[in-house]
Every structure is written in structure tokens, then in C-alpha cells.
Amino acid sequence: MKHSADIQAETPSFSWLRAIFGHRAVWPIVALALIFIVDGVISPGFFHIRIVEGRLFGNLIDILYRAVPTALVALGMAAVIGTKGIDLSVGSIIAIVGAVITWRIHAGDPHWLVLLIALGAALLCGLWNGFLVAVLDIQPIIATLILMTSGRGIGLMINLLYGGTNPSFTSPLLQGLSVGHIGLIPTRLILFAAIFFLLWLAIRRTAFGLFLESVGGNAGAAKIVGINARLIIYAAYLISGFCSGWAGIVLAADTHTSDPVSIGLYIELDAILAVVIGGGSLSGGRVYLGMTILGVLVIQALTTSILTSGLPPEYNLVVKAIVVIIVLLLQSTNLRAALYNAFARTKR
Amino acid sequence: MVARIEMLGVSKAFPGVRALERVDFQVEAGEVHALMGENGAGKSTLIKIMTGALQGDEGEIRLDGRPVHIGKTGDAQALGIGTVYQEVNLVPTMSVTKNLTLVRQPRRFGLIDWGAARKRARERLKRLDIDIDVERPLGSYSVAIQQLVAIARALEDDTRVLVLDEPTASLDANEVALLFRIVRDLKARGIAIVFITHFIDQVYEIADRISVLRNGRLVGCAPIAELPRQKMVPLMLGRELERTEQRASRAASTALDKPILVAEGLGRRRVMAPFDLTLHPGEVVGLSGLLGSGRTEVAKLIFGAIRPDSGKLTVGGAPVTSASPSHSLHLGIAFCPEDRKAEGVFGELTVRENIILGLQTKRGWLRRLSHLEQEALAQEMIKALAIATPDADKPVSQLSGGNQQKVVLARALTAEPRILILDEPTRGIDVGAHAEIVALIRRLCAQGLALLVASSELDELVAVSDRLAVLRDRRKIGEIEERDINRQTIIDTIAGAGT
Numbered sequence: 136m137k138h139s140a141d142i143q144a145e146t147p148s149f150s151w152l153r154a155i156f157g158h159r160a161v162w163p164i165v166a167l168a169l170i171f172i173v174d175g176v177i178s179p180g181f182f183h184i185r186i187v188e189g190r191l192f193g194n195l196i197d198i199l200y201r202a203v204p205t206a207l208v209a210l211g212m213a214a215v216i217g218t219k220g221i222d223l224s225v226g227s228i229i230a231i232v233g234a235v236i237t238w239r240i241h242a243g244d245p246h247w248l249v250l251l252i253a254l255g256a257a258l259l260c261g262l263w264n265g266f267l268v269a270v271l272d273i274q275p276i277i278a279t280l281i282l283m284t285s286g287r288g289i290g291l292m293i294n295l296l297y298g299g300t301n302p303s304f305t306s307p308l309l310q311g312l313s314v315g316h317i318g319l320i321p322t323r324l325i326l327f328a329a330i331f332f333l334l335w336l337a338i339r340r341t342a343f344g345l346f347l348e349s350v351g352g353n354a355g356a357a358k359i360v361g362i363n364a365r366l367i368i369y370a371a372y373l374i375s376g377f378c379s380g381w382a383g384i385v386l387a388a389d390t391h392t393s394d395p396v397s398i399g400l401y402i403e404l405d406a407i408l409a410v411v412i413g414g415g416s417l418s419g420g421r422v423y424l425g426m427t428i429l430g431v432l433v434i435q436a437l438t439t440s441i442l443t444s445g446l447p448p449e450y451n452l453v454v455k456a457i458v459v460i461i462v463l464l465l466q467s468t469n470l471r472a473a474l475y476n477a478f479a480r481t482k483r
Numbered sequence: 484m485v486a487r488i489e490m491l492g493v494s495k496a497f498p499g500v501r502a503l504e505r506v507d508f509q510v511e512a513g514e515v516h517a518l519m520g521e522n523g524a525g526k527s528t529l530i531k532i533m534t535g536a537l538q539g540d541e542g543e544i545r546l547d548g549r550p551v552h553i554g555k556t557g558d559a560q561a562l563g564i565g566t567v568y569q570e571v572n573l574v575p576t577m578s579v580t581k582n583l584t585l586v587r588q589p590r591r592f593g594l595i596d597w598g599a600a601r602k603r604a605r606e607r608l609k610r611l612d613i614d615i616d617v618e619r620p621l622g623s624y625s626v627a628i629q630q631l632v633a634i635a636r637a638l639e640d641d642t643r644v645l646v647l648d649e650p651t652a653s654l655d656a657n658e659v660a661l662l663f664r665i666v667r668d669l670k671a672r673g674i675a676i677v678f679i680t681h682f683i684d685q686v687y688e689i690a691d692r693i694s695v696l697r698n699g700r701l702v703g704c705a706p707i708a709e710l711p712r713q714k715m716v717p718l719m720l721g722r723e724l725e726r727t728e729q730r731a732s733r734a735a736s737t738a739l740d741k742p743i744l745v746a747e748g749l750g751r752r753r754v755m756a757p758f759d760l761t762l763h764p765g766e767v768v769g770l771s772g773l774l775g776s777g778r779t780e781v782a783k784l785i786f787g788a789i790r791p792d793s794g795k796l797t798v799g800g801a802p803v804t805s806a807s808p809s810h811s812l813h814l815g816i817a818f819c820p821e822d823r824k825a826e827g828v829f830g831e832l833t834v835r836e837n838i839i840l841g842l843q844t845k846r847g848w849l850r851r852l853s854h855l856e857q858e859a860l861a862q863e864m865i866k867a868l869a870i871a872t873p874d875a876d877k878p879v880s881q882l883s884g885g886n887q888q889k890v891v892l893a894r895a896l897t898a899e900p901r902i903l904i905l906d907e908p909t910r911g912i913d914v915g916a917h918a919e920i921v922a923l924i925r926r927l928c929a930q931g932l933a934l935l936v937a938s939s940e941l942d943e944l945v946a947v948s949d950r951l952a953v954l955r956d957r958r959k960i961g962e963i964e965e966r967d968i969n970r971q972t973i974i975d976t977i978a979g980a981g982t
Contacts, residue, residue, distance in 0.1 A: 342849075359788060
């Protein structure tokens with residue numbers, strides 16, 4: 136990715152402008168701020184946060200709360216996209232995990248074991264994707280398309296194992312992880328923060344992130360340097376599988392049911408969008424975890440805002456598309472250079 | 484006798500470079516005319532002008548004595564000039580018929596008449612005595628057959644001139660023989676054939692006449708009997724640049740040391756004939772040869788970037804069982820590739836990240852170099868190699884080519900190798916940086932590093948090498964010892980007949 140800082144300033148007096156507008160975080164933050172300003176104007180009570188039944192309540196909390204599944208998926212997606220890959224199967228992994236949970240709970244397994252089995256299933260999915268991409272050398276979009284199309288069918292077949300059609304379940308443990316709260320704060324937010332932190336440690340505090348970006352940035356050079364690209368790609372798809380699996384636990388426990396047809400539908404698109412809004416390029420080579428979360432927040436804030444604004448929900452998708460286009464245009468190096476030059480001229 | 488095709492006084496300039504300067508080039512009917520020259524000599528430009536892909540700035544083209552204007556590739560085809568380009572520009576996934584129908588399709592009611600297309604495809608192949616199933620995808624046939632299909636496509640009934648650009652680059656000996664049989668056949672039919680190759684032996688096998696280009700000028704044109712290898716190779720490489728660069732004499736003889744690397748019969752089919760090579764600590768071994776002679780292949784076979792399928796490699800006394808770049812890294816072999824863009828730098832990563840990646844990969848992903856260590860290592864390398872960058876956190880793609888090359892070298896050095904392989908270490912580097920890199924090579928070698936340097940620049944090899952392996956046509960044809968290394972011996976060895 137080229138930063139606008141590459142573009143030489145014409146006069147030194149604009150260097151502060153360059154520094155601010157050159158930072159990759161600025162446009163997603165501006166977009167988020169604009170969404171909130173519009174919210175504040177339309178519904179003055181939008182930012183009100185209160186405590187109901189011992190937990191925080193309000194639109195802002197709601198945005199964070201609802202953003203968690205997409206955010207989890209987007210983290211894994213960011214790692215995969217960093218290797219110049221893509222994972223379309225994340226929604227199907229969620230469906231499989233949901234089905235596995237209900238199946239094992241109906242089979243009477245202890246709930247902690249169900250949790251482990253569910254995550255194991257998700258990792259298995261990641262392993263499968265990694266095998267197709269890293270070993271069989273299938274293009275990532277095709278390789279993950281296989282699980283994307285078959286995954287929901289696998290979910291339905293798991294349901295059939297015990298004859299359940301849309302079976303429901305209750306589990307204090309799993310529902311606690313999803314809709315419960317510790318103190319004032321929703322548990323899923325705390326757990327998300329923990330996963331984010333672990334992933335950040337793995338990517339930025341070991342050399343794994345650098346290797347990942349090397350493989351994605353220039354596979355030929357990575358080979359010459361002696362990096363085991365196969366292992367790195369495996370790891371990225373495993374991370375994506377794990378993150379999607381956790382999102383599946385959160386979603387399944389939230390809905391109390393296994394509905395493989397609709398759970399997490401189109402979540403891969405929001406996740407990819409979040410990575411792109413966060414400045415990640417689909418041509419690979421860079422992983423921005425924090426920026427990806429910012430991208431998720433832009434998408435979720437937009438969705439929540441449209442729902443609370445009283446705008447008919449039919450408008451949701453179109454408005455979302457328009458905002459996304461604007462954010463992406465603002466991130467374009469060329470457009471920013473043009474805007475910057477135009478601004479510099481008017482000042483002179 | 485009027486030549487079949489004549490190009491008279493053809494010049495062409497690109498921004499900043501004169502690609503061709505008043506070049507005359509004639510090919511007779513029924514003649515195989517070899518066009519020789521190193522990279523950038525102007526061969527491609529000349530051919531492109533002949534086939535209408537480029538327009539010359541001046542000069543004229545005559546076909547059978549008649550001046551012609553070739554404004555686009557369609558004109559050349561209409562005049563009977565067919566071309567087979569170096570990269571087989573056919574579609575491997577399509578059937579042979581479809582490939583032969585790509586340019587002109589027989590139509591019926593405005594739709595493609597596939598029956599007629601198949602018939603025509605078979606007829607075209609028959610002209611070359613090839614009988615294959617035209618419905619099978621092209622990619623299912625050998626490279627040789629694909630090459631012949633490409634020739635079949637270029638050949639029309641009225642073809643008068645056929646240009647073959649590196650047709651044998653990826654063929655083995657039997658396939659070359661097959662191709663040459665067909666070339667002789669075409670020649671017997673009176674077609675004028677322009678043959679471009681880097682394989683010198685093949686030129687002397689098939690060509691009737693040779694034209695040699697250097698730096699955009701025609702420097703020689705003669706029947707092969709009058710232009711033996713010993714005369715032709717110096718023409719290609721040029722002598723006017725000759726300067727006697729004095730080599731620094733070695734303080735101690737290195738021949739007594741135990742070799743650190745021994746390759747015995749190392750090779751890979753179609754890539755490089757088996758070769759022997761030894762390297763001693765503190766020694767610089769040069770790899771010399773013309774373009775396409777196998778310099779890069781030798782380097783990559785030793786490094787493991789190309790997996791050998793024959794022979795034995797011993798490093799530090801221990802045999803290497805599975806050659807791979809990551810294995811080589813841990814054996815202490817580092818490699819700076821020739822193709823900086825595809826195999827060298829990580830454009831989006833910073834200078835610092837690019838440099839430390841060598842050591843980091845050796846340490847593995849868990850033992851991450853802290854930011855301070857990274858910064859220190861990067862600064863040390865930037866200083867040692869005089870890399871011109873405002874700071875270590877600039878994306879490496881913003882550096883000039885020479886500085887990117889130094890970054891790749893720096894990365895190889897951070898892995899603390901015992902053996903360093905440099906493939907074209909000074910490619911695209913200005914004169915000042917060139918001297919710095921030559922000086923650096925000498926310094927490294929004084930520290931006990933063993934170096935293998937592949938280069939197309941004779942002067943550079945003369946300046947740094949203790950021993951020189953000479954390659955031709957993908958095989959090693961000889962070694963030159965230190966006292967005998969000079970431009971003349973290298974040229975003589977490259978040109979020398981036999982293997």
C-alpha cells in the first residue's frame with residue numbers, strides 16, 4: 136500500500152496536513168465520526184448510556200456488542216488477506232460450529248467439552264482450507280469456495296445425525312460466553328479483547344507477522360529468503376478458522392439454535408469489506424489488525440444507525456454501499472493527492 | 484541475386500537510448516540467417532521493425548527488391564513475413580485447432596465454421612509433417628510440439644520470411660533435432676529464415692550466415708565458414724571497452740584449505756547439464772558465460788532454489804540430502820538473486836524489515852528481533868553498504884535500483900553465511916555503486932567467506948575471481964585458474980569448440 140506521505144509536499148507549511156492526512160487511520164475515523172454526527176443530529180439520545188439490570192446499555196454499547204462476530208471473522212480474514220489469500224468459507228465454518236454445538240449438547244456431552252469440540256471443528260475447517268491452498272496450490276478464492284458451498288450442507292447433515300431440524304439448545308456456559316456480562320461489560324467484548332490481544336501478540340510480538348507479510352508481499356522472494364511459506368499459509372487459514380469458530384459460538388449461543396442455512400450469512404463479505412476499509416490490500420503483504428476493527432466498527436455503526444434513524448430498513452444496504460464507496464475513494468492515494476493539491480492551490 | 488528481405492540503414496531511438504543505428508540486414512531465400520547479440524544489442528528491436536510491431540525512425544525495408552511499408556503486424560503477415568516469438572504466444576488450455584484459428588477464422592453465416600477450421604488446422608500441421616490430434620488441448624503436448632504448432636501458425640502458403648526468436652530455449656536435444664529437421668525442410672522450400680538464439684553450438688549447426696549486433700550496431704556479417712566462434716564471440720562481447728583491471732593479489736593461497744562446498748555431477752534435466760564445482764573458504768569463484776548459458780541455473784541449483792535431479796552436493800563435509808532455500812539458510816548458504824523485483828525485495832516492507840528478514844528467518848518466528856535490535860542491525864548494514872535512504876522505515880520500493888540491490892545483499896549478509904552466492908550483483912547499478920560492491924566482495928572474501936559470483940560482465944569477473952567456471956549452452960565447459968584469468972582467456976574458452 137502506498138501512503139500519501141510518499142507524495143512530496145509542495146511547501147513545508149503543509150507538512151502537518153500531510154502528517155495527519157497521511158495516516159492510514161484518518162479516513163475510517165472520519166467516516167465513523169461523520170456517522171455519529173448524523174446520528175446525534177437525528178436522534179439526540181443516541182449516545183445515552185445507562186445501566187439496566189446491572190449491565191451497560193445504549194446505542195454505542197449495542198454497536199460494539201453486535202460487531203463482535205464480524206470483528207472476529209475480520210481478524211482472521213486480515214491474516215489470510217495478508218498472505219494474498221482470501222477465506223470465503225468463514226460463514227460456513229460458523230454454520231458447522233453451530234451445528235456441532237447443538238449436536239454435542241443433545242448428545243449429552245459436558246458443555247466445556249462441547250466448546251472444545253466446536254473449536255476443534257473450526258480448526259479442522261481451517262486446516263482443510265490451508266491444505267487446499269498451501270499444499271495443493273489451489274487459488275484461495277476457489278479453494279475456500281469449496282467449503283463455502285459445502286459447509287452449510289455439512290451443517291444440515293450434522294443436524295440430521297440426531298434428527299433435529301432447527302434444534303434449539305440451552306447452555307449456561309456457552310450463553311454466558313455470548314450474551315452474559317462480567318460486571319457491567321458484556322462477556323463477548325471481554326473475550327474478543329482477549330483474542331485480539333493474543334493475535335496481536337502472535338503477529339506483532341513474534342516474527343510471524345513479518346513472515347506472513349513477506350509471503351503475501353512477494354512469494355518468490357520469500358522462497359529465496361528461506362521462509363517456509365506453506366507453514367505460514369497454513370497458520371493464516373487456521374487463525375481464520377479459529378476466529379470464525381469463535382464467532383460461531385457467539386452467534387449460535389445468541390440464537391439458541393442451529394440454523395445452518397442462515398447463521399452468519401454473508402458475513403465473509405462484511406469481513407472482507409472491513410479489512411479493505413482498514414487499508415488492507417487484497418494483493419496482500421500487509422496486516423493491520425487494529426485498522427480492521429475500525430473497519431468493522433464503521434460497518435456496524437452504519438447498520439445500527441440506519442436501524443435507529445427510522446429510515447426504512449430497505450434502505451440499509453444501499454446507504455451502506457454508498458458510505459463504503461466514499462470511504463474507499465477517500466483512501467485512494469490518487470484521489471487524496473488530487474484533493475491535497477487542490478487544497479494547497481486554494482491556500483496559495 | 485536480390486535478397487529475399489533487406490533492411491537498409493534502419494535506426495530506432497527510444498527515450499534516452501539509441502536501440503539501432505543504421506543497421507543493414509539481408510536474408511537470402513533458402514537461407515538460415517542467425518542474428519546474434521547480447522541483451523540490449525538490438526535484436527528484438529530489429530525483428531520488431533521487420534514484423535511491424537515497431538516503426539523504424541529511418542531506413543527502408545525491401546522484399547524481393549521491392550520497397551515495402553510495414554505499418555503494423557497485419558502488414559507483415561500479408562507480405563508473407565511470419566514470426567514465432569520467444570514466449571510461445573499460444574493458449575495452452577485451448578485445443579490445437581482453436582490456437583491455429585485464433586487469428587483468422589473460417590466463417591459460415593457469420594459464425595465460425597469449426598469443421599473447416601479443423602480441416603485447415605490439419606493441413607497446416609501437415610505442411611510440417613506433424614500428425615497430431617488437433618482436438619486435444621495444446622498444453623497436453625510437449626513444449627517441442629507446441630513450438631511446432633506456433634511455427635505452423637506462422638506459416639502461410641505464401642510465407643517468404645520466417646522469424647524464429649529463441650525457438651529452442653526450452654527444448655531438449657532430441658526436440659531440437661526435430662525442430663532443425665523442419666527448419667531445413669522449410670529452407671529447402673526457399674523460405675528465408677531468421678534464427679535468433681543464445682545457443683552458439685546450434686548456430687553453427689543450422690545457420691548459413693551470421694549477423695552480429697552490439698549496442699544497436701551491426702558489427703559483423705559473414706557466412707559461418709568465415710566467422711568461427713573464436714571471431715564471433717569477441718564481436719558479440721566487444722573489445723573496445725577492454726581495460727586491464729588489475730586484480731588484487733591474494734595474501735595466502737586458498738587452495739590448501741579444505742573445500743567448503745563440493746558439487747559433483749549436480750544438474751537437472753532441461754535446466755542444466757551435470758557439473759562439478761568446488762568452493763574454498765576465502766575464495767571467489769566466478770561463473771561466466773553468455774546470456775542463457777546457465778549462470779543463474781548453476782547458482783540456483785547449488786542454493787536449492789532449483790531442485791537438482793542428479794548429482795551430489797556436499798557442504799562443510801556433510802552431504803546435502805534435501806536441497807531447499809530454507810535448508811541452505813541453515814547450512815550457511817545465502818543467495819542474492821538476479822531478478823530483484825520477482826525474487827529480491829519486498830516492495831511494501833520497510834528497508835529495516837527487508838534487511839533483518841535474513842537473520843529473522845534463520846532465528847525462526849518465535850525468537851523475534853526486538854525493535855531495537857532490528858534498528859541497530861539495519862543501521863549497521865545501511866552504513867556498511869552505504870545504502871542511500873532517508874531512514875530505515877521507508878518502504879524499500881522507494882529506493883533506487885542500486886540501493887534495492889544493496890538491501891538484498893544486506894539481507895543475505897545478516898544471516899551470517901559461510902557461502903554467499905551473488906547472481907548479477909551489479910545489474911542496473913551505477914558506476915560508483917559498482918565499485919563499492921566489488922570492493923565489498925573482496926572484503927567479505929578476506930574474512931573467510933566463500934563466494935560464488937555469476938555475472939555477465941567480464942571485467943567484473945576478472946576483477947574479483949580467484950577461479951572461473953565457464954559455461955556454454957547450459958553446460959560447464961571449463962575452469963580458468965587465477966593466473967590465467969583475463970578477458971581474452973574467458974572469451975576463448977566461451978568460444979572454444981567441444982565440451
